[in-house]
Structures are given as structure tokens and as C-alpha cells.
Amino acid sequence: MEEDDFLEHLVLLKTICLSAEAKDEPHVVAVASKNTxxxxxxxxxxxxxxxxxxxxxxxxFEFIPPVAFELKSGTGPVYLNGQHLILEDDEEYEARGGWLAEESLSSSAVVEEDTVTTFNSS
Amino acid sequence: MEEDDFLEHLVLLKTICLSAEAKDEPHVVAVASKNTxxxxxxxxxxxxxxxxxxxxxxxxFEFIPPVAFELKSGTGPVYLNGQHLILEDDEEYEARGGWLAEESLSSSAVVEEDTVTTFNSS
Amino acid sequence: MEEDDFLEHLVLLKTICLSAEAKDEPHVVAVASKNTxxxxxxxxxxxxxxxxxxxxxxxxFEFIPPVAFELKSGTGPVYLNGQHLILEDDEEYEARGGWLAEESLSSSAVVEEDTVTTFNSS
Amino acid sequence: MEEDDFLEHLVLLKTICLSAEAKDEPHVVAVASKNTxxxxxxxxxxxxxxxxxxxxxxxxFEFIPPVAFELKSGTGPVYLNGQHLILEDDEEYEARGGWLAEESLSSSAVVEEDTVTTFNSS
Amino acid sequence: MEEDDFLEHLVLLKTICLSAEAKDEPHVVAVASKNTxxxxxxxxxxxxxxxxxxxxxxxxFEFIPPVAFELKSGTGPVYLNGQHLILEDDEEYEARGGWLAEESLSSSAVVEEDTVTTFNSS
Known part of the structure; x- marks a missing residue:
């Protein structure tokens, strides 16, 4: 495997949950992603x-970072959890139609009123 | 990989959610797809x-586009989210029984009363 | 691939949902399948x-058709949705331990009181 | 494939549901499995x-049978459904890191008060 | 397969459920993992x-052990269940971009007020 292999980043969203302190009102989480x-x-x-x-x-739920989450309704906080995968796209794997997950990091974010939260790949 | 490889489109529905403004009444989302x-x-x-x-x-939940969604009950709006996969079906992959996801785009739609929403592959 | 390859059918149940007209009573859906x-x-x-x-x-949830669904409790209607896969079991794939999904069709059924609904493979 | 290939059994639990006749009280299902x-x-x-x-x-949810289910709270009945996979572990597959599902059978059980239900591989 | 193959541990969380004795109050389960x-x-x-x-x-939901769970809100007990996979990362598999699940053990934990529960790989 060479150094110059192309790296792809992927965010896999796994759970979205309300804080115990959130108000009892509808909370709608929206996402803006460059792959929209x-x-x-x-x-x-x-x-x-x-x-x-x-x-x-x-x-x-897969997203290509950077992904921005925001609250369309509600005041939060809302917790988002997932995995941040760093994928290796070398020629051998491309030929096999698959990806190699080089690294998998837990990833999380909090969205609150009037904020936009971004998952960055760093 | 040749230019003339056959391309398939696939819609993977991931979440269906009600707007915070939706009325508190039953909402039933129906789908019509050519693979029905x-x-x-x-x-x-x-x-x-x-x-x-x-x-x-x-x-x-997989659908081959175009897929039409409509509300059978309720007035919405209802948000549908998913991924639009563009698949490569070249000979090598066919031989392996798999598909190569060439591109994956976030895909979304809103269904409201008296409307039919179509996911098209463009 | 030869004509005489053995074909297998599989029903993948994806969602079960109540009609907006269903009575507010417990609805229990039961299944009878030859692979029981x-x-x-x-x-x-x-x-x-x-x-x-x-x-x-x-x-x-996988079933080998024909699969019969019925309501043990409740009057319905209840909608069942899934995918009907037609699988190719040729020698090469068998050797690889996998299946080739030749065709995938949306599949659905409605169960109501005193009826048995069968997903057939045709 | 030789006769003496090693066979493994696996239970994949898919749904757990209450009977319409169950009392409106908390029902907690517990599992004891040899792979605990x-x-x-x-x-x-x-x-x-x-x-x-x-x-x-x-x-x-995967278990290696025999798996015993019991009610820690509640009187049931509670229905458990899943698939019983009979896996083939021959050398070729082991070398590939995968398993060959030789047979997949629907599998179910009922747990009630003061009973222990076992999924056996026969 | 040599003795000195590198072993990786992975915890796959499958269900989180409240005890029938838990108070009717919000329970928020938090996780701290070295892959955060x-x-x-x-x-x-x-x-x-x-x-x-x-x-x-x-x-x-995947975690690399040791993983510590704690209750941010509520008094529990809360039960966590999953599978503890011991993965084999030998050269042949690395070349194939996959992992070999050598062993899969059911894994569980209980989190209660003022406790931190750790899944260790032993």
C-alpha cells in the first residue's frame, strides 16, 4: 500500500437522542451535506x-463530510452519534469493488437552537 | 472499465419523518414503483x-427510480430521506455477483396533501 | 450462466404498517412459512x-415463499411491504458461498380479518 | 465439500412481540446463552x-444455540422470532473468512411466566 | 495462521433496555471510548x-474496548447487550480488506447511578 492512496471520509450516523433537559416540544434535525x-x-x-x-x-445513515446539522424546530440539545470512517481507495480494492476501512473513529455532535454543527474530517 | 457499462440507479430510503407543523392525525405514506x-x-x-x-x-428500503410517493392519509408535510446510488454493472462485477457503487448522493423529498413526489435519476 | 440454473425465491419483509382506518385495538400479525x-x-x-x-x-426478515400472513388479533387492514428476490444459484456462486440477486421486485400484501394472504413467487 | 465438514448453528433473533392478551405491565425478556x-x-x-x-x-441479534429465554418481569406470552442458520465451515470458506449458510429455517419461541424456553438445534 | 497474528477486539452494541424496576424518569446513557x-x-x-x-x-453500534458506559440522567438499572468480537488481522485478510471474526461472545453490562461500567476484552 502506497502513501499516496486516495483517502475518502465517511460519516455513519447511528443514533440521534434528546437530552433529558430538552423541552417537551417537537425537535426536527436537518442536515446539509455536499452530497445532497x-x-x-x-x-x-x-x-x-x-x-x-x-x-x-x-x-x-451515510454522509460525506463536511456535514452540517441544525435544528429546524425545538431548542435541544440533541445528541448525534456515529462513526467516522477513513477509507482507503487503492487500486486493488477498487478492482474488487470494495473499500478498506483504515480507521474508524467515534464521532459525535450536539445541535442546539441557532447553531449549526459541522462534522469535519480532521 | 468501459464507457458503455450499464448503469443502474437505486434509491435507498432511510428515514421518513413528520414536520413539527404537521397536524396530529394519522399520516400514511404510499409508494408506487416500477418494480412493483x-x-x-x-x-x-x-x-x-x-x-x-x-x-x-x-x-x-430499496426502490428503482422513478419512484412516486404520496400521502394516502394526512396532510403533511412528510420528509423522506435516502441515498441515491448509481451502480456500475460491468462484466467483472457481474461475474462476482456484486455491484460497484460508483456514486452515492443524498436524496430527499417532501410529500404533502394532493401531491405526488417523484425521485428521478438525474 | 446456463438456462437450467436453479432459481430460489426469497421474500424480505421490510415494513408492516396499520391503515389510518384501522380500529385502535391490538393487531397481531402471524406468519406461516414452509421454512418453519x-x-x-x-x-x-x-x-x-x-x-x-x-x-x-x-x-x-427473510421468508421462502409461499408465505401466508394472517391476523391473530385485530381487524386491520395491515399492510406488509418487502422485496421479492429471485436468486440465481449457479455453481460458481455456490462455490463462493453467495447468491446472485438476479431480480428484485417490490412485494406487498394486505391482511384483514378472516383472511390469509399469500406471497407467491410468480 | 466433504461429509465431515464442521457444522455450526446460529440463531438470529429478529422480532420480539407481545401477545394481544398480555397484561399491560412491563415485560423483560432475558437470555442465557453458552456464548455468554x-x-x-x-x-x-x-x-x-x-x-x-x-x-x-x-x-x-446472534446467538449460538442452545439459547434459553425467560421472562424476568411480566407474565407474557411473548413471542420471539428469528432464523436458525446451519452454517458450513469447510476449509475453503475458512480460508475466505466467511461462512456458507447451508440452510436457513424460521425459528420461534414463546416465553411465559415461570417457563424457560430453549432454541435447540435439531 | 500463526500465533502472532494481531488480534483486535470490537464491541457491537445491540440493545439497551430499562429494568422493569427503573423509575419513570428520563435515562440517558453516555459512552466514553478510546476511539472518541x-x-x-x-x-x-x-x-x-x-x-x-x-x-x-x-x-x-461498534466500539473498540475498553468502553465505559455511564448514566448521565436517571438512576437505572439499564441493561446493555451486544457481541464481543475477537478479530484476526492476518496478512491474507488484510490483503482482502476484511476481517476474520475468530470468536464472537455475548457481552452485557448494567449501568446504574454513580457507576461507570467498562467492557474489557478479557
């Missing part, structure tokens, strides 16, 4: 409420 | 309600 | 109620 | 209640 | 409540 079609308007991906559905488990 | 058997009548795939279950996480 | 051990008594796989849990997302 | 560390005290894996969360869908 | 970015402040991954959402099923 056309315009970059944030798109709602989760709708939670403390007295109804305080968390959701996702089956590895 | 026989007639193309929309088939309900999700049943949500703001005070009961405001969102659902799907384990990558 | 011993006797073929229907086995409950889902328990839903409109005011509590109106739908469930399954991680691709 | 150290002592074999049953470990709670699910917490359900008819008026709150009548079922859960698991992403293929 | 930068500082090791525990990050909330689950938000449960007995009368709202008494359990969650995760799609194999």
Missing part, C-alpha cells in the same frame, strides 16, 4: 419529542 | 402520527 | 396498535 | 409493554 | 424512559 442534490437547503432527517420518541437508531 | 408487481397502485409503507410515532428509520 | 420448523401453525411476528405503535421497520 | 461470558445468569435484552412498546425489531 | 475524538468526555447515545420508550435496538 442541487441546492444545499437543510433536509429534515429526524423528528423527536421527549414524551413521544426521545431517540432514534439509524442503520448507518 | 403487476398494477401500479400505491402501496402504504409507513404510518406515522406526531403524538405517537413522529418518524421511522428504515434499513435501506 | 415442524408444524405450520402461524407464528406472531408483529404486534401493533394505532395509538401506540402504528408501524414497524424490519431489518429484512 | 463467565456465569450464565440470564441477561435482559428486551423491555416491552403493551401500551408503550408492544414489539421490537432486532437487527439479527 | 480528542477529549474523552462521555457522549450520550441513548435516551429512554419506561413510560415512553423502554428500550432501543441498535444496528450494531
Amino acid at each position: 442534490y442541487g441546492d444545499n437547503r437543510p433536509v429534515p432527517i429526524a423528528s423527536l419529542r421527549l414524551s413521544v420518541l426521545p431517540m432514534i437508531s439509524l442503520d448507518g | 408487481y403487476g398494477d401500479n397502485r400505491p402501496v402504504p409503507i409507513a404510518s406515522l402520527r406526531l403524538s405517537v410515532l413522529p418518524m421511522i428509520s428504515l434499513d435501506g | 420448523y415442524g408444524d405450520n401453525r402461524p407464528v406472531p411476528i408483529a404486534s401493533l396498535r394505532l395509538s401506540v405503535l402504528p408501524m414497524i421497520s424490519l431489518d429484512g | 461470558y463467565g456465569d450464565n445468569r440470564p441477561v435482559p435484552i428486551a423491555s416491552l409493554r403493551l401500551s408503550v412498546l408492544p414489539m421490537i425489531s432486532l437487527d439479527g | 475524538y480528542g477529549d474523552n468526555r462521555p457522549v450520550p447515545i441513548a435516551s429512554l424512559r419506561l413510560s415512553v420508550l423502554p428500550m432501543i435496538s441498535l444496528d450494531g
Whole structure:
């Protein structure tokens, strides 16, 4: 494996959960990612409420960082958890149609009112 | 890899969630897809309600676009999120029984009363 | 690939959801499948109620068709959605321990009181 | 493939659901499996209640049979569903790091008060 | 396979559930793992409540042990279940971009007020 292999970053979102201190109001989490079609308007991906559905488990929702999360409704805080994969795209693997996960780091973020949270690849 | 490799498109639906502004009434999302058997009548795939279950996480429900979503019950808006995969079906991969995901784009749609939303592959 | 390759059918159940018109009573969906051990008594796989849990997302619950679904409790209607995979079992793939999904079709069914719904492979 | 290939059994738990006749009280399902560390005290894996969360869908929770399930709380009945995989571990596959699913059977069990239910591999 | 092959440990969290004896108050489970970015402040991954959402099923949330879980809110007990995988990273597999699961053990933990629970790899 050579040094100059191309590296790709991937964020796999796994859970989104409300803080025990969040108000009992609808919380809608939206995401803006460069791998979104056309315009970059944030798109709602989760709708939670403390007295109804305080968390959701996702089956590895993939995003290419940087990914920006924001609250469209609610005041939070809302916790997002996932894995940050650093992928190796060398020729052998490309030929095999797969990727090699070189490193996997836990990744997390908090979104609150009037903030935009970005997962960066560093 | 040759230019003329056959390209397939696939939509992987990941989350369906209600807007914080949706009425507290049952929302039933139906889908019509060309990979549905026989007639193309929309088939309900999700049943949500703001005070009961405001969102659902799907384990990558696959559709071949164009896919049309509509509300059978409720007035929305309902947000659908997923990934649009552009797959490469070249001979080597076919021989291996797999696909090569050439590109993966976030994909989203909003369904509201009296509208049909289509995910197109462009 | 020869014509006489053995074809296998598989139903991957993805979501089960209640109609907005369903009564607010417990709905229990049972399944009888030929790949069930011993006797073929229907086995409950889902328990839903409109005011509590109106739908469930399954991680691709596999059945070999024909599969018969019926309501053990409740009057429905209940919608079942999934994918019908037609698998190719040729020698090369068998040697690799995998299957080749030749075709994937959306598949759906409705179960109501006093009915048995069968997913057939045609 | 030789006759004497080593066979492994695996139970993939997919859904756990309450009967419509279950009392509206907390139901906690525990599991004891030989692949549990150290002592074999049953470990709670699910917490359900008819008026709150009548079922859960698991992403293929794996157990090596025999697996014993019991109710730590509640009187049931609770239905457990899954797939019983019979795996082939021949040398070629071992070399490939994978398993060959030779057979996949639907598998189910009912747990009630004061009973222990075992999934056996026969 | 040589003795000196490098071994990696992985914890796959599958379910988090409340005891039937837990108080009806918000329970927030946080995790601190060495594969967390930068500082090791525990990050909330689950938000449960007995009368709202008494359990969650995760799609194999991965952690590299030792992993410490603690309750940020609530008094518990909360049960965590998963699989402890011991992976073999020999050269042949590295070349194939995959891992060989040498052993898979059920793994569980209980978190209660003022305790930190660690999954160790022994």
C-alpha cells in the first residue's frame, strides 16, 4: 500500500437522542451535506419529542463530510452519534469493488437552537 | 472499465419523518414503483402520527427510480430521506455477483396533501 | 450462466404498517412459512396498535415463499411491504458461498380479518 | 465439500412481540446463552409493554444455540422470532473468512411466566 | 495462521433496555471510548424512559474496548447487550480488506447511578 492512496471520509450516523433537559416540544434535525442534490437547503432527517420518541437508531445513515446539522424546530440539545470512517481507495480494492476501512473513529455532535454543527474530517 | 457499462440507479430510503407543523392525525405514506408487481397502485409503507410515532428509520428500503410517493392519509408535510446510488454493472462485477457503487448522493423529498413526489435519476 | 440454473425465491419483509382506518385495538400479525420448523401453525411476528405503535421497520426478515400472513388479533387492514428476490444459484456462486440477486421486485400484501394472504413467487 | 465438514448453528433473533392478551405491565425478556461470558445468569435484552412498546425489531441479534429465554418481569406470552442458520465451515470458506449458510429455517419461541424456553438445534 | 497474528477486539452494541424496576424518569446513557475524538468526555447515545420508550435496538453500534458506559440522567438499572468480537488481522485478510471474526461472545453490562461500567476484552 502506497502513501499516496486516495483517502475518502465517511460519516455513519447511528443514533440521534434528546437530552433529558430538552423541552417537551417537537425537535426536527436537518442536515446539509455536499452530497445532497442541487441546492444545499437543510433536509429534515429526524423528528423527536421527549414524551413521544426521545431517540432514534439509524442503520448507518451515510454522509460525506463536511456535514452540517441544525435544528429546524425545538431548542435541544440533541445528541448525534456515529462513526467516522477513513477509507482507503487503492487500486486493488477498487478492482474488487470494495473499500478498506483504515480507521474508524467515534464521532459525535450536539445541535442546539441557532447553531449549526459541522462534522469535519480532521 | 468501459464507457458503455450499464448503469443502474437505486434509491435507498432511510428515514421518513413528520414536520413539527404537521397536524396530529394519522399520516400514511404510499409508494408506487416500477418494480412493483403487476398494477401500479400505491402501496402504504409507513404510518406515522406526531403524538405517537413522529418518524421511522428504515434499513435501506430499496426502490428503482422513478419512484412516486404520496400521502394516502394526512396532510403533511412528510420528509423522506435516502441515498441515491448509481451502480456500475460491468462484466467483472457481474461475474462476482456484486455491484460497484460508483456514486452515492443524498436524496430527499417532501410529500404533502394532493401531491405526488417523484425521485428521478438525474 | 446456463438456462437450467436453479432459481430460489426469497421474500424480505421490510415494513408492516396499520391503515389510518384501522380500529385502535391490538393487531397481531402471524406468519406461516414452509421454512418453519415442524408444524405450520402461524407464528406472531408483529404486534401493533394505532395509538401506540402504528408501524414497524424490519431489518429484512427473510421468508421462502409461499408465505401466508394472517391476523391473530385485530381487524386491520395491515399492510406488509418487502422485496421479492429471485436468486440465481449457479455453481460458481455456490462455490463462493453467495447468491446472485438476479431480480428484485417490490412485494406487498394486505391482511384483514378472516383472511390469509399469500406471497407467491410468480 | 466433504461429509465431515464442521457444522455450526446460529440463531438470529429478529422480532420480539407481545401477545394481544398480555397484561399491560412491563415485560423483560432475558437470555442465557453458552456464548455468554463467565456465569450464565440470564441477561435482559428486551423491555416491552403493551401500551408503550408492544414489539421490537432486532437487527439479527446472534446467538449460538442452545439459547434459553425467560421472562424476568411480566407474565407474557411473548413471542420471539428469528432464523436458525446451519452454517458450513469447510476449509475453503475458512480460508475466505466467511461462512456458507447451508440452510436457513424460521425459528420461534414463546416465553411465559415461570417457563424457560430453549432454541435447540435439531 | 500463526500465533502472532494481531488480534483486535470490537464491541457491537445491540440493545439497551430499562429494568422493569427503573423509575419513570428520563435515562440517558453516555459512552466514553478510546476511539472518541480528542477529549474523552462521555457522549450520550441513548435516551429512554419506561413510560415512553423502554428500550432501543441498535444496528450494531461498534466500539473498540475498553468502553465505559455511564448514566448521565436517571438512576437505572439499564441493561446493555451486544457481541464481543475477537478479530484476526492476518496478512491474507488484510490483503482482502476484511476481517476474520475468530470468536464472537455475548457481552452485557448494567449501568446504574454513580457507576461507570467498562467492557474489557478479557
